[in-house]
Amino acid sequence: MVSIWFFIGVSLLVNGMLIFGAGLYEYWHPPALEGRVQLFEVHAGVWWGALMTLIGAVYCYYFKPRKNKT
Amino acid sequence: MTIPYAFIVPARLVHLSTVDVIIVVFYFALVLAIGFYLRGRANTGEDFFMAGREMTAWVAGLSFLSANLGALELMGWAGSAYQYGILATHWYWIGAIPAMLFLALVMMPFYYISKTHSVPGYLKLRFGEPARAVSAVSFAFMTVLMSGVNMFAMAKVMQIVLGWDINFSIWVSSLTVAVYVTLGGLRSAIFNEVLQFFLIWAGALLIPILGLYEAGGWSNLKLQIAQRASDQYVHLWSGLGSFTDNPMGINWIGIVFGLAAVISMGYWTTDFLVVQRILAAKDIRSAEMAPIIGAGFKMFVPLIVILPGLLGLAVLPIKLVPESVAAVTGAHSYNDVLPLMLARYCGPGLLGLGITALIAGFMSGMAGNVSAFTTVWTYDIYRPLINSRGTDHHYVNMGRWTTVIGVLISVGTAYLVMQFASIMDYVQALFSFFIAPLFGTVILGMLWKRATGAGGFWGLLCGTVSSVSMWAWVKADPSALRYVALSPHAKALAQDMFQALWSFLVCVIVTVLVSLATKPKTDAELTGLVYGLTPVPSVGNIPVYQKPVFWAGVVGVVFFVLNIIFW
Numbered sequence: 106m107v108s109i110w111f112f113i114g115v116s117l118l119v120n121g122m123l124i125f126g127a128g129l130y131e132y133w134h135p136p137a138l139e140g141r142v143q144l145f146e147v148h149a150g151v152w153w154g155a156l157m158t159l160i161g162a163v164y165c166y167y168f169k170p171r172k173n174k175t
Numbered sequence: 176m177t178i179p180y181a182f183i184v185p186a187r188l189v190h191l192s193t194v195d196v197i198i199v200v201f202y203f204a205l206v207l208a209i210g211f212y213l214r215g216r217a218n219t220g221e222d223f224f225m226a227g228r229e230m231t232a233w234v235a236g237l238s239f240l241s242a243n244l245g246a247l248e249l250m251g252w253a254g255s256a257y258q259y260g261i262l263a264t265h266w267y268w269i270g271a272i273p274a275m276l277f278l279a280l281v282m283m284p285f286y287y288i289s290k291t292h293s294v295p296g297y298l299k300l301r302f303g304e305p306a307r308a309v310s311a312v313s314f315a316f317m318t319v320l321m322s323g324v325n326m327f328a329m330a331k332v333m334q335i336v337l338g339w340d341i342n343f344s345i346w347v348s349s350l351t352v353a354v355y356v357t358l359g360g361l362r363s364a365i366f367n368e369v370l371q372f373f374l375i376w377a378g379a380l381l382i383p384i385l386g387l388y389e390a391g392g393w394s395n396l397k398l399q400i401a402q403r404a405s406d407q408y409v410h411l412w413s414g415l416g417s418f419t420d421n422p423m424g425i426n427w428i429g430i431v432f433g434l435a436a437v438i439s440m441g442y443w444t445t446d447f448l449v450v451q452r453i454l455a456a457k458d459i460r461s462a463e464m465a466p467i468i469g470a471g472f473k474m475f476v477p478l479i480v481i482l483p484g485l486l487g488l489a490v491l492p493i494k495l496v497p498e499s500v501a502a503v504t505g506a507h508s509y510n511d512v513l514p515l516m517l518a519r520y521c522g523p524g525l526l527g528l529g530i531t532a533l534i535a536g537f538m539s540g541m542a543g544n545v546s547a548f549t550t551v552w553t554y555d556i557y558r559p560l561i562n563s564r565g566t567d568h569h570y571v572n573m574g575r576w577t578t579v580i581g582v583l584i585s586v587g588t589a590y591l592v593m594q595f596a597s598i599m600d601y602v603q604a605l606f607s608f609f610i611a612p613l614f615g616t617v618i619l620g621m622l623w624k625r626a627t628g629a630g631g632f633w634g635l636l637c638g639t640v641s642s643v644s645m646w647a648w649v650k651a652d653p654s655a656l657r658y659v660a661l662s663p664h665a666k667a668l669a670q671d672m673f674q675a676l677w678s679f680l681v682c683v684i685v686t687v688l689v690s691l692a693t694k695p696k697t698d699a700e701l702t703g704l705v706y707g708l709t710p711v712p713s714v715g716n717i718p719v720y721q722k723p724v725f726w727a728g729v730v731g732v733v734f735f736v737l738n739i740i741f742w
Contacts, residue, residue, distance in 0.1 A: 107212065109234060109366045113373050116205055120198055120377070120528055127194045127524030142522045143490075144385050150524050153381055 114164025210355025256484025323588020378532025424666025433672025612638025
């Protein structure tokens with residue numbers, strides 16, 4: 106049976122990549138000042154997305170199907 | 176306070192970008208995929224209703240916590256933190272941790288070795304059919320009503336935050352839950368709850384991180400809150416000496432004896448919605464470890480719930496108002512603080528994740544309600560009272576149909592609430608009537624062998640009736656609160672605490688008196704159900720650091736230290 110942790114890995118990986126990509130896009134194409142969120146300058150989307158992608162990738166690799174873990 | 180009152184609510188709080196919508200759609204696709212994947216693994220009663228009793232401690236523990244971590248819980252308590260300050264943390268620490276550890280070390284062995292399918296099922300074994308019937312019918316009734324109330328409230332939030340149509344939110348979310356629970360049963364609900372647990376943390380944890388960065392750290396945050404509200408907003412215990420020294424209008428007796436000793440014990444140890452997750456554990460050690468793991472994470476939930484509320488007090492440029500004022504003026508209410516903080520810090524992608532976290536929280540709560548309702552209806556009402564001769568396959572089919580019907584009743588309740596908003600207050604109050612007396616009945620049943628079936632039944636009934644009576648008394652005459660909560664300065668939350676305390680005591684006294692006047696069960700009949708007559712199974716010959724009692728001690732120490740730090 107596919108492990109629940111694999112599903113979680115997929116979720117973190119996909120969401121992380123989407124957020125990372127959106128963060129990079131905003132980094133290179135910053136919105137107008139009035140359209141920016143607070144603390145825009147810390148680019149939370151970039152590092153938070155990268156962190157989620159990393160954790161998701163580790164989960165996907167470690168709990169990939171046919172490892173027989175619940 | 177110098178913050179101006181504001182503002183007329185904009186058409187919607189936030190606008191989702193394309194990437195946000197993709198994240199939300201991906202979430203729905205993933206939970207449905209899990210349901211379809213697990214559909215072949217829910218063919219027997221044990222599989223469908225108890226997830227095969229094969230969950231590890233981590234899966235059961237995170238699911239146990241996630242079933243309680245609904246979106247309304249997140250937003251409601253963030254709003255309470257804005258309104259009352261750090262005092263709201265009591266509902267996560269003393270109002271949860273001792274009860275979860277008590278469940279793990281004292282009560283779980285009895286639930287587990289009795290092999291019951293439900294809490295009403297334990298009452299049947301210990302006290303007989305009448306006690307089970309009272310408990311099962313009230314639980315099933317209230318569970319679907321609560322589910323409907325939450326569904327409406329969530330749809331309303333989605334309308335305010337995103338501008339979504341209420342009908343769209345109700346039907347999409349409820350049908351999704353119906354599909355994945357009907358297909359995969361409790362296992363599917365548990366798997367999705369664990370997934371939702373991760374999404375909630377991933378989506379909400381950025382708010383306190385960025386908020387503390389903006390506020391300049393915890394010390395500066397405390398200073399800003401003291402300037403804008405009061406110094407008492409950042410102290411857990413020092414203002415609880417009297418009802419007038421804290422923003423909540425409660426004292427330490429209400430918190431310690433009402434919240435911690437009764438309400439919290441009742442909720443975490445007898446509410447089948449959460450206990451069902453632990454009953455699915457694969458062995459006795461996992462069943463004991465699961466609530467301890469849940470307690471470990473529960474201690475840190477204030478980071479994503481209470482802290483955003485406190486940060487809202489310090490950094491938001493507007494003043495939030497009670498719901499009743501917001502309805503008239505169009506200003507933002509306390510309950511909007513979490514979405515407001517989300518919109519403040521989260522750009523494209525992160526916003527979608529935050530919204531997904533709220534939706535996930537709602538759906539995990541609803542799936543918990545529906546799966547618990549399905550089990551109680553099938554095993555504690557349908558099988559004993561309507562059709563006791565069905566095959567296992569028949570009861571699984573009944574479970575699947577009950578899931579669909581439970582969701583439809585919830586949807587109906589949501590539409591009823593839409594027409595008659597005051598129903599929401601009544602239903603939420605009703606739910607609290609049953610918890611405290613039920614805890615009295617279960618705990619006496621487990622710890623006192625002299626408790627009889629008649630004692631359990633009449634204690635439960637009288638405790639519940641007393642709770643309803645006190646609520647009706649204060650509703651009819653608000654000044655009666657001074658008698659129920661023992662002070663003219665008590666506020667609404669204090670009523671809940673003291674009402675629970677008195678109804679628990681009524682239940683215990685009636686149970687004891689009736690039990691002493693009726694014929695006790697023999698020791699042989701009570702083996703496996705009562706302390707002192709039951710050999711509690713060992714977790715095995717394992718190193719001390721793997722024992723549940725060791726980790727309960729660790730959690731207990733951290734809990735104690737946290738309370739001292741934020742005294």
